[in-house]
Amino acid sequence: MTVLTWVVDRQRLSSIAHSRHPIAAPVSGVNVNRLLRRAGREPTARILDLGCGDAAWAMQALAHYPDGHADGVDLNSHVLERAAVAAEGRGLADRLTLHERDARSYVPDGDYDLVLCVGATHIFDGFAGTLRQAGRHVNADGILLVGEAFWQVPPTPAALAALDVKPGDYTDLAGLVDAAEHDGWTPVYAHVSDAEEWNDYEWSWVGSLTGWGLDNPGHPEAAEVLAVARAHREGWLRGYRDVLGFATLVLRRATNSAG
Numbered sequence: 037m038t039v040l041t042w043v044v045d046r047q048r049l050s051s052i053a054h055s056r057h058p059i060a061a062p063v064s065g066v067n068v069n070r071l072l073r074r075a076g077r078e079p080t081a082r083i084l085d086l087g088c089g090d091a092a093w094a095m096q097a098l099a100h101y102p103d104g105h106a107d108g109v110d111l112n113s114h115v116l117e118r119a120a121v122a123a124e125g126r127g128l129a130d131r132l133t134l135h136e137r138d139a140r141s142y143v144p145d146g147d148y149d150l151v152l153c154v155g156a157t158h159i160f161d162g163f164a165g166t167l168r169q170a171g172r173h174v175n176a177d178g179i180l181l182v183g184e185a186f187w188q189v190p191p192t193p194a195a196l197a198a199l200d201v202k203p204g205d206y207t208d209l210a211g212l213v214d215a216a217e218h219d220g221w222t223p224v225y226a227h228v229s230d231a232e233e234w235n236d237y238e239w240s241w242v243g244s245l246t247g248w249g250l251d252n253p254g255h256p257e258a259a260e261v262l263a264v265a266r267a268h269r270e271g272w273l274r275g276y277r278d279v280l281g282f283a284t285l286v287l288r289r290a291t292n293s294a295g
């Protein structure tokens with residue numbers, strides 16, 4: 037979230053940064069499971085994860101829906117390679133199909149019982165675009181699960197600078213619900229990340245990069261990796277900490293197929 041001119045390969049940097057926290061959002065494993073339970077799909081659920089990253093959400097969803105199948109879509113070949121290895125290790129490779137492509141132009145061969153887009157709404161230009169573009173893949177009685185940032189308090193100049201965003205790029209929590217209802221969705225559950233989840237996420241991100249830089253002192257990119265970690269930490273601690281929130285909403289269509 038910090039503005040820097042990076043020379044280091046961004047995909048590799050992101051891989052290192054997320055190595056200790058495969059969910060690339062401030063949501064704990066316990067709460068991932070709670071959200072998936074609340075999604076309440078059948079064991080045979082068809083699942084789509086847009087901007088899946090390491091496919092940690094998709095794989096955990098498959099643990100909840102033991103006869104289900106998931107499609108994960110991401111542009112980043114590095115994360116998809118890691119996802120494939122993890123799926124193999126968890127015995128899920130035959131139930132997870134990974135697609136290296138732009139989620140905006142993904143054309144599935146049917147609709148889904150559960151569509152996930154967590155920490156990846158930028159793909160669709162924000163929350164409203166995600167409701168429309170990810171939502172079109174959800175079947176009539178299906179669930180759209182979206183993880184999105186919001187302003188916990190009115191944004192400060194330091195937070196805006198650290199995140200390189202404008203005040204209007206996010207709403208407050210009530211505004212997220214309003215936007216969902218405006219587009220015909222209604223939350224049947226939501227999780228708001230707490231301070232401990234933010235701490236774990238941010239310190240894992242910063243700590244993984246810092247550890248890598250210290251472990252590889254002769255590497256040509258080590259100094260830059262350390263600088264990225266430091267700048268990110270500063271941006272969080274002095275900028276958006278306790279200002280930016282993160283909510284994961286479990287959404288259903290406001291009018292279901294039964295009318």
Ligand SMILES: C[S@@+](CC[C@H](N)C(=O)[O-])C[C@H]1O[C@@H](n2cnc3c(N)ncnc32)[C@H](O)[C@@H]1O
Nearest residue numbers: 059060087088089110111112138139154155156
């Ligand atoms: C912050 S990560 C979130 C990953 C995952 N949803 C999670 O919560 O762990 C955002 C992901 O979106 C992917 N991404 C960005 N633009 C994309 C696009 N146009 N199509 C597909 N994936 C994209 C990135 O490669 C990255 O893996």
